[in-house]
Structures are given as structure tokens and as C-alpha cells.
Amino acid sequence: MPLKPSTPTSGSGTPPHVVHLETGRFVYGGARQVLYLTEHLPALGVRSTLVCAKGGEMAGRARAAGTEVIELATLGDADVSIVWRFAALLRRLKPDLVHIHSRRGADVWGALGAKLVGAPAVMTRRNDTREAQLALWLKYPLYRHIVAIAEGVKDVLVSQGIPGSDITVVHSAIDPAHFQHPRSRAELAATFDVDPTQPILGIAAQLIERKGHALLFESLQMLASRHPTAQLIVFGRGPLSESLPPLAALHGLQHRVRFAGFRADLELWMGALDVLVHPAYTEGLGNVCLQAAAARVPCIGSRVGGIPEAIADGITGLLVPVGDAAALAAAIDRLLSDAPLRERLGAGGPAYVDSDFTPPAMAAGNRAVYRRVLGR
Incomplete structure (x- = not known):
């Protein structure tokens, strides 16, 4: 089940702009990783905008670290309206790449929003549980590349038919x-x-x-x-x-x-x-x-x-x-x-x-994925 092929763009003098979607409200687990990433990407020549749940802890923490933040109201994991509202944000922001960090719904809604505006998307996969076949068919073809946080996570994806060449392992970080x-x-x-x-x-x-x-x-x-x-x-x-x-x-x-x-x-x-x-x-x-x-x-x-x-x-x-x-x-x-x-x-x-397993190492690994997808 190959992912959507990458079509690298020609290089330019401007830093690539990546929009990150994380709908978790509290800063632990994956949400903490997103904060580490957006904090360290500027040093690697990447401009980041974080789209996160309105009223959650993420927004304040990210702003305090100097990240551009847009809050998005959500009704929960099954809120399909995220597709169109996220797409509207992307039309305004015109990013080079969309990085989806959420799961349980937003990993599909966010990718569909990116597809509506023609923006390439990558996703970070954080758990090692097997997914239903329907989810594999619907979700993964929407992405240019998958970031797995461990070899164990990659192994599960490969066992379910995702080509290993479409997955890069970038370990999560701690400070x-x-x-x-x-x-x-x-x-x-x-x-x-x-x-x-x-x-x-x-x-x-x-x-x-x-x-x-x-x-x-x-x-x-x-x-x-x-x-x-x-x-x-x-x-x-x-x-x-x-x-x-x-x-x-x-x-x-x-x-x-x-x-x-x-x-x-x-x-x-x-x-x-x-x-x-x-x-x-x-x-x-x-x-x-x-x-x-x-x-x-x-x-x-x-x-x-x-x-x-x-x-x-x-x-x-x-x-x-x-x-x-x-x-x-x-x-x-x-x-x-x-x-x-x-x-x-x-x-x-x-x-x-x-x-x-440090934030700079994790950011560098993700930057390499962006370079692979965008060609710069």
C-alpha cells in the first residue's frame, strides 16, 4: 500500500513553512513532542505554525516558546468539520507542508483538509497498535511520508502493508x-x-x-x-x-x-x-x-x-x-x-x-523528512 508519491519542489531562498496540527488539549505525551519540535525547528531553517485545540494548554505553552499559534475550536475526535475549517486556514497560511501529529480522527480530518488545498502532508505515528484495514485504506494514501517514533512502530505499519521506504523512524525526545x-x-x-x-x-x-x-x-x-x-x-x-x-x-x-x-x-x-x-x-x-x-x-x-x-x-x-x-x-x-x-x-x-533522544536530535530527524518531501 504505497503512500502518495513525493513531488519535491525546487529550492528557494525562503525557509519552508510547516503547519503542525495537534488537537490534544494537555501537554503530555505526543503534545509535548510537538512543543519540542516547534521550538527547535527555527534553528534548522523551518518556520512553524501550530494549529491546536482552542482553550487548551498547548496554545499558551507554544506561544510562550515563541511559536506562531492558531487556535481551532473542536468538538472532539469525531468532529468532521475540522476538514473544512482546517482547509480554510491552510488556504490563508499557504504552507509548504502540513505535519499532522494528532490521532483518533484529526489524523484523517487534517489530512483531508490538506488534500482539499493541495498541500503535501506527513504524519507522526506514535503508537504500536494495529489499525483496522479500512483505516489503512482511507488514511495512509493521504500522506507523502510517515514518521514513526520507534522501530517497533514502523514494524507494525510494515506488517500491515505500508512500505518501509515510506516510513522514517525519528525517536521521541526528552529534556x-x-x-x-x-x-x-x-x-x-x-x-x-x-x-x-x-x-x-x-x-x-x-x-x-x-x-x-x-x-x-x-x-x-x-x-x-x-x-x-x-x-x-x-x-x-x-x-x-x-x-x-x-x-x-x-x-x-x-x-x-x-x-x-x-x-x-x-x-x-x-x-x-x-x-x-x-x-x-x-x-x-x-x-x-x-x-x-x-x-x-x-x-x-x-x-x-x-x-x-x-x-x-x-x-x-x-x-x-x-x-x-x-x-x-x-x-x-x-x-x-x-x-x-x-x-x-x-x-x-x-x-x-x-x-x-534529545529535542535537537528529534527536530533534526523531522527536518530530514521535510527535506525529503519538499526537496529543500
Whole structure:
């Protein structure tokens, strides 16, 4: 299923103008990546305009960083009127390229809007889940090129018929500096009611089934005799916020698990943990694993999606088979029982993040895609 072929334009003396569409209202996940990208593209000779949801957090953050912003009212993922309203904006802006970052509707509506005005479009794909065949037929032919945030994401697309030559992997980014000055162990203990003299694990993810919280509880129950004082801080919010505490109690963990909710200041606490655990069942990349690496904290993650790219096995952390509670328990036991190993894996983190996961590197990768599509 080849994508629409590229028709590079001849070069000109003016910087290419790229319009970015991101309809997420809050700045986390993919939306944060868009802010990194639009902030760093000007240094690479690209003018950016961000079209984002009206009244959301994105607009203010992008403007504060100096990005040109246009707010677009949306009624949700199924708002088909985005097609015509976005097209009207594009007719006025006359961009060289449209970069769609959203999904669940806007990835189709935005591409159709670009098609109506004849503007070439590229899309960033951030998740490793398979799509319905109808979505593949309708959506991907609208794009000149696809940016996948991990090889694992690209593999899924190729397995569904998208040619590998139409996909470029550009890893997502974190800002390492945010994670290199953590609060003290004593402050962590006082804030989250844990014992600083005993092992402290963390999981930082949306409270949804695919992130593997239940699997982690099962693994910790298996370790009750070997590590009876190991504690877990659960960072995040989501639809399982009410069901996970009783599930932890069902596994005998009610006195060892703390539910911290969403923390905008997670970077202050990550570096005070002993181990971060990310037992997800599916994952585009797993930026939280990179955040742990930047904070010099070893991470245990599932060998699925892009996680094997976010965790360098044996260098920044350990990988385990997806959905395997016994293997996860063994990895946790290995790290909690071996302080020198924890120290070595933590020490390997910052250099690994710097190698390919910083905002400038991510912006450069996207700039190369624009050059490929536009010829300049």
C-alpha cells in the first residue's frame, strides 16, 4: 500500500513553512513532542505554525516558546468539520507542508483538509497498535511520508502493508536536564509516606489496563518473602484510579503501595527511586524509561513496541517478556538484590539518552523528512 508519491519542489531562498496540527488539549505525551519540535525547528531553517485545540494548554505553552499559534475550536475526535475549517486556514497560511501529529480522527480530518488545498502532508505515528484495514485504506494514501517514533512502530505499519521506504523512524525526545537534579530521598519519603531506608520502586503511567499495573502487583506479591519491605509509588491518573487500590490490597500490598496521582513535577522525584518499572503490554516508545535513564535510575520494561529502544538491555535497564509476571518478578529481584548492578545501569542512562533522544536530535530527524518531501 504505497503512500502518495513525493513531488519535491525546487529550492528557494525562503525557509519552508510547516503547519503542525495537534488537537490534544494537555501537554503530555505526543503534545509535548510537538512543543519540542516547534521550538527547535527555527534553528534548522523551518518556520512553524501550530494549529491546536482552542482553550487548551498547548496554545499558551507554544506561544510562550515563541511559536506562531492558531487556535481551532473542536468538538472532539469525531468532529468532521475540522476538514473544512482546517482547509480554510491552510488556504490563508499557504504552507509548504502540513505535519499532522494528532490521532483518533484529526489524523484523517487534517489530512483531508490538506488534500482539499493541495498541500503535501506527513504524519507522526506514535503508537504500536494495529489499525483496522479500512483505516489503512482511507488514511495512509493521504500522506507523502510517515514518521514513526520507534522501530517497533514502523514494524507494525510494515506488517500491515505500508512500505518501509515510506516510513522514517525519528525517536521521541526528552529534556534530560529536567531529570538531573532530583529531590532527596528524605523528601521523597516525606512527600509520599514511604520508608527511605527500604527499597522504593516506581511506575509512572496512565492508569489504564495496557500499562500493566495489575501485572506489577502480581509480581510484587510473588516477591513478598524475598523483599517484604519493598515499596511502590504509583504515579499517574486514569480510568483505573478507583479499581487499582483495592486490587493492590487483594495482592496483600495495601501497606506497601502509594498512589501519588498525576504529578507535573515528576522530574523532581524520579531520581530518588531505586528502580522504575514499565510493564506495558503495548507502547510506542516509552518516554518514561528515557526519563528514568536521564535521572540515573535503572528501568525494567516489557520487550514490546518501542520499549527495547527506550531501554538498552543490560546498559540502562532490563527487558522482560511482555505479560510475564514471573519474569518481571525475577528482574525486580535481581535489581533489588544487587546494588552495584543498579548503580551500573543507572550510570549508563545519561549518555544513552544523549545519543539519540534529545529535542535537537528529534527536530533534526523531522527536518530530514521535510527535506525529503519538499526537496529543500
